[in-house]
Amino acid sequence: MSAGGGPAWSFRGGEWFGIFGPSATVVLPPSEKDRVARLWELVDDGAGFDETLDALISAGLRELPGFVLVSDDDSETKVVIRGAARVHLATGAEVVHVEGDDATTWVERSVRGVTRVRIEVADEAEPAEALDGVLDGGLVRLASAEHPPAVEEAEPFVEVEPEDVADHDGLTRAPETVPVDLVAPREPGIPGQPPAPPVTARPVAxxxxxxxxxxxxxxxxxxxxxxxxxxxxxxxxxxxxxxxxxxxxxxxxxxxxxxxxxxxxxxxxxxxxxxxxxxxxxxxxxxxxxxxxxxxxxxxxxxxxxxxxxxxxxxxxx
Missing domain, CATH: 2.60.200.20 (Tumour Suppressor Smad4)
Structure with a gap:
């Protein structure tokens, strides 16, 4: 996964909050909007895995029904997930599926050699209502996100032979094929909000x-x-x-x-x-x-x- 000014992600519009920074990505459910501004400032300033996780759980987990944290550390990708969310990590030879669990504190995995990440937090909106886009930092409302960005010419996310792959809970199961989204052209305005004209003939105010x-x-x-x-x-x-x-x-x-x-x-x-x-x-x-x-x-x-x-x-x- 890329580093530097921030990895680029494609996304599909939804209700969850996606916070994208140069070193960490955080996804929060709609109920957690009061946490969004503080976490965005932290993540946007370059906070890594440990600092971001500490901020997420600083007020305790009882009032935090779900979240996703994805961060890169050299060649290792770390994922922490809680609640109704899923993360798929492709390494070229296999796909590691990480799913949240309401009955546990959280699920944590570290995977080396990750070439593609897909986050799914909810059923995606119907295509007519969804707003797709690509960004390399900021805040969006989303149902799913993928890095590197999905493109129309891309092959499916990863397709592997039906052999056992270690899952996050230590069990084994046949890996799944995760389809890729098609990304529409970037729209002006705030991601997840209705598009606006880039320039009007006369000022509206x-x-x-x-x-x-x-x-x-x-x-x-x-x-x-x-x-x-x-x-x-x-x-x-x-x-x-x-x-x-x-x-x-x-x-x-x-x-x-x-x-x-x-x-x-x-x-x-x-x-x-x-x-x-x-x-x-x-x-x-x-x-x-x-x-x-x-x-x-x-x-x-x-x-x-x-x-x-x-x-x-x-x-x-x-």
């Missing part, structure tokens, strides 16, 4: 920044201490807006504001990108609302998004 400058929302606008376009799947060049954060409360790539699509067409929409301290939006006449990571919210003129550390962004008419 403007953002009033703390320093008094304004930014047109005619494409994806990424706001943070040091925003990076690679943190989300996007098409075209987004606008990068850096803001001051004296106490480091604003994440590097904290928030995306972009033109909406579908029912949100003609409006600006905002998505918290798994920030450490979160984002709060106040719409005119409504109480404050916490933005959930990866969940898009329509913004009306007069709305204010608070990123913390004194950084507030107001939405004004275009």
């Amino acid at each position: 403007r953002l009033l920044l703390p320093d008094g400058d304004t930014v047109d929302v005619d494409r994806s606008v990424l706001v943070g201490r040091a925003p990076e376009a690679s943190r989300i799947v996007t098409e075209g060049e987004p606008r990068l807006v850096a803001v001051e954060s004296p106490h480091q409360e604003v994440s590097s790539t904290h928030l995306e504001v972009r033109p909406g699509s579908g029912a949100d067409h003609g409006c600006a929409v905002a998505t918290d990108l798994g920030s450490t301290n979160g984002s709060v939006v106040v719409q005119p006449g409504l109480p404050p609302e916490d933005l959930r990571p990866g969940v898009t919210v329509q913004l009306v003129p007069g709305a204010v998004v608070d990123l913390g550390d004194g950084v507030s962004i107001e939405v004004i008419d275009a």
